[in-house]
Amino acid sequence: MTLLLIAIVVAVVILGAGIALVVGRRGGGTMPSPADLDRITEEVIDHPEHPEPHLEDEDEPASPGASTATLERPEAPQGRLVRLRARLARSQGSLGKGLLAVLGRADLDDAAWEELEDTLLAADVGVGPTAELVEALRTRVRVEGINEPERARAALREELIRLVDPELDRSLSADGADGKPGVVLVVGVNGTGKTTTVGRLARVLVAEDKRVVLGAADTFRAAAADQLQTWGERVGVDTVRGPEGGDPASVGFEAVQRGIADGADVVLVDTAGRLHTKAGLMDELGKVKRVVEKQAEVTEVLLVIDATTGQNGLTQARVFGEVVDVTGIVLTKLDGTAKGGIVVAVQRELGVPVKFVGLGEGADDLAPFDAAEFVDALLA
Numbered sequence: 001m002t003l004l005l006i007a008i009v010v011a012v013v014i015l016g017a018g019i020a021l022v023v024g025r026r027g028g029g030t031m032p033s034p035a036d037l038d039r040i041t042e043e044v045i046d047h048p049e050h051p052e053p054h055l056e057d058e059d060e061p062a063s064p065g066a067s068t069a070t071l072e073r074p075e076a077p078q079g080r081l082v083r084l085r086a087r088l089a090r091s092q093g094s095l096g097k098g099l100l101a102v103l104g105r106a107d108l109d110d111a112a113w114e115e116l117e118d119t120l121l122a123a124d125v126g127v128g129p130t131a132e133l134v135e136a137l138r139t140r141v142r143v144e145g146i147n148e149p150e151r152a153r154a155a156l157r158e159e160l161i162r163l164v165d166p167e168l169d170r171s172l173s174a175d176g177a178d179g180k181p182g183v184v185l186v187v188g189v190n191g192t193g194k195t196t197t198v199g200r201l202a203r204v205l206v207a208e209d210k211r212v213v214l215g216a217a218d219t220f221r222a223a224a225a226d227q228l229q230t231w232g233e234r235v236g237v238d239t240v241r242g243p244e245g246g247d248p249a250s251v252g253f254e255a256v257q258r259g260i261a262d263g264a265d266v267v268l269v270d271t272a273g274r275l276h277t278k279a280g281l282m283d284e285l286g287k288v289k290r291v292v293e294k295q296a297e298v299t300e301v302l303l304v305i306d307a308t309t310g311q312n313g314l315t316q317a318r319v320f321g322e323v324v325d326v327t328g329i330v331l332t333k334l335d336g337t338a339k340g341g342i343v344v345a346v347q348r349e350l351g352v353p354v355k356f357v358g359l360g361e362g363a364d365d366l367a368p369f370d371a372a373e374f375v376d377a378l379l380a
């Protein structure tokens with residue numbers, strides 16, 4: 001009996017091993033050699049019918065058609081100036097604190113008023129507005145009998161706000177007519193932060209749920225178009241661009257055409273701002289505007305000025321103001337200057353309001369301008 005059992009177990013083991021061998025051989029027979037495996041793997045990678053799935057790098061901007069999950073959500077524009085008020089530190093130090101220091105004195109004699117005047121002039125407020133402010137304050141101090149620092153401070157705040165002008169309409173004119181998009185032309189000398197501003201404005205509009213198309217009509221510098229496209233891709237906005245050195249007007253035209261076709265709300269057009277000759281600039285900007293207006297009304301022409309350039313910035317404002325109807329000003333790099341008074345000077349120069357200010361290099365460091373918030377930040 002024991003012998004019989006042992007015989008059965010041995011037979012089962014031998015049979016099992018035999019089956020395993022046959023199955024193994026079959027499998028092994030169809031298995032490619034290592035060299036074949038390499039070849040097949042490479043074929044599969046290269047084969048157009050089997051494209052490798054593209055994994056989006058976290059730092060890489062999402063492509064325009066990419067899922068919204070990879071897109072950035074820009075910060076709402078309201079309250080940005082308050083968030084960024086500390087960035088006005090340099091202006092605060094020399095302008096705000098300087099003015100408060102003088103007004104805090106017990107005796108406001110002629111020398112004190114002169115000092116106040118110098119502080120305003122040093123901050124680029126400009127001769128006319130400085131004289132107005134000092135005159136208004138002197139009168140109030142005398143007529144109202146102001147002799148405590150707190151009341152003097154309140155009067156200064158009011159007069160500064162009046163100078164910056166809270167009545168001006170600072171909203172971006174970006175509403176098109178007849179179902180067409182609004183068109184915003186952004187002009188200014190290269191290096192002032194123009195392309196950055198267009199990218200940031202796109203974010204402001206996207207935060208307000210507007211559909212935006214960008215036009216890279218600064219064909220002078222190829223990198224400017226790349227830069228703009230990257231800004232757009234981060235928030236799912238398409239950029240229309242042309243060949244390097246191509247006709248800026250035709251890029252503007254195509255951008256607006258695309259905006260109309262896509263049912264966009266706003267088309268933002270970045271332009272080149274070489275200042276070789278006034279006539280050349282006039283020709284170029286005039287042409288872009290004329291050509292664009294064959295399709296839709298230009299609702300806003302924003303001039304970008306670098307606040308750190310002081311008098312140069314004012315000269316630029318004058319030239320651009322003569323060649324194109326500027327409707328609003330963007331003052332960039334206000335975080336890097338003690339001359340915050342340029343807000344007043346440039347508004348006076350062009351007779352149009354400052355609508356946005358740049359207060360840093362971050363993507364959402366462009367703030368809608370507000371007279372009272374600005375003055376409060378200066379005097380904080």
Ligand SMILES: Nc1nc2c(ncn2[C@@H]2O[C@H](COP(=O)(O)OP(=O)(O)OP(=O)(O)O)[C@@H](O)[C@H]2O)c(=O)[nH]1
Pocket residue numbers: 189190191192193194195196197218221224273331332333334335336357358359360361365
């Ligand atoms: N600190 C600070 N830097 C800024 C601000 N706005 C723009 N910049 C920087 O200014 C530099 C120039 O900006 P761009 O947008 O390339 O200037 P641009 O006028 O478009 O120049 P082109 O492309 O040559 O026409 C960049 O390094 C920006 O980050 C700002 O408000 N504050």
